[in-house]
Amino acid sequence: MFALSGCGRKSMDYMIENEANITGIVGDTNDNSILIENENGEYWVSLEIENKDNMAGFSIGDEVIVYFDGDIAESYPM
Numbered sequence: 272m273f274a275l276s277g278c279g280r281k282s283m284d285y286m287i288e289n290e291a292n293i294t295g296i297v298g299d300t301n302d303n304s305i306l307i308e309n310e311n312g313e314y315w316v317s318l319e320i321e322n323k324d325n326m327a328g329f330s331i332g333d334e335v336i337v338y339f340d341g342d343i344a345e346s347y348p349m
């Protein structure tokens with residue numbers, strides 16, 4: 272499992288219960304972001320986060336859950 276958050280230093284329990292999230296499969300990676308895919312589309316997710324202690328290693332094909340502040344850029348992929 273992989274968790275990203277731009278929400279400051281909140282605990283994982285708090286994020287799981289209260290923050291918006293996207294679940295998907297890692298489709299691509301680069302040094303600064305990952306592309307996740309699910310039934311609703313594709314999402315580029317920045318790896319520049321404040322809460323890096325909640326980030327685990329991942330590989331293409333892994334299922335990830337991304338916790339975020341609810342804002343998504345209006346671009347494609349999101």
